[in-house]
Amino acid sequence: MPLVSMTVNGERKSAEVEDRTLLVYFLRETLGLTGTHIGCDTSQCGACVVHMNGRAVKSCSIFARQADGADVTTIEGLARDGNLHPVQAAFREHHALQCGFCTPGMIMSALDMIRRGRANDRDAIRRELDGNFCRCTGYQNIVDAIEAAAREMAA
Numbered sequence: 001m002p003l004v005s006m007t008v009n010g011e012r013k014s015a016e017v018e019d020r021t022l023l024v025y026f027l028r029e030t031l032g033l034t035g036t037h038i039g040c041d042t043s044q045c046g047a048c049v050v051h052m053n054g055r056a057v058k059s060c061s062i063f064a065r066q067a068d069g070a071d072v073t074t075i076e077g078l079a080r081d082g083n084l085h086p087v088q089a090a091f092r093e094h095h096a097l098q099c100g101f102c103t104p105g106m107i108m109s110a111l112d113m114i115r116r117g118r119a120n121d122r123d124a125i126r127r128e129l130d131g132n133f134c135r136c137t138g139y140q141n142i143v144d145a146i147e148a149a150a151r152e153m154a155a
Contacts, residue, residue: 001016001019003016005068006067006069006070006072007071007072009072009073009077013031017065019065021065022059022060023050023057023066024059026064027074036050036059037101038060039102043060045105046058046105046106046109046132046133047133049104049108050073052071053071056108056113058131074108075104078107087107087153089149090146091103091107091110091142094141094142095141097142098136099135105132109131110146113146119149119150125146126139126143129142
């Protein structure tokens, strides 16, 4: 089996993987980072979004070998020194979750859209969330949280 090495949440990680191992399974099963969720296995729901080399990707659509040498950030890598990342804090403050299953992917997608300057208005946020499904909410509080986080991060 091939050896893959990547930096995950600031730490260098290496492990042997089968060629067919998806990044989401590498993160969850090999590294024990279970914040990245498996929702649909077809890259449609967004529960598995992580950042690879600074860009949001659906980790169920990438092989672990494709991430060899990459810098990967999961939901576990956002908080610093016991303080939530501003996007995480906004989701909590605006009650932007119910069951919480989609929340890690939503937060990682939100952070990416803010970084790209795509959280300008509510319609843009809704368009950018296409591909991130939430079965519990009407997305209103999620949009509120992203809008608030974008304002705070711009300040």
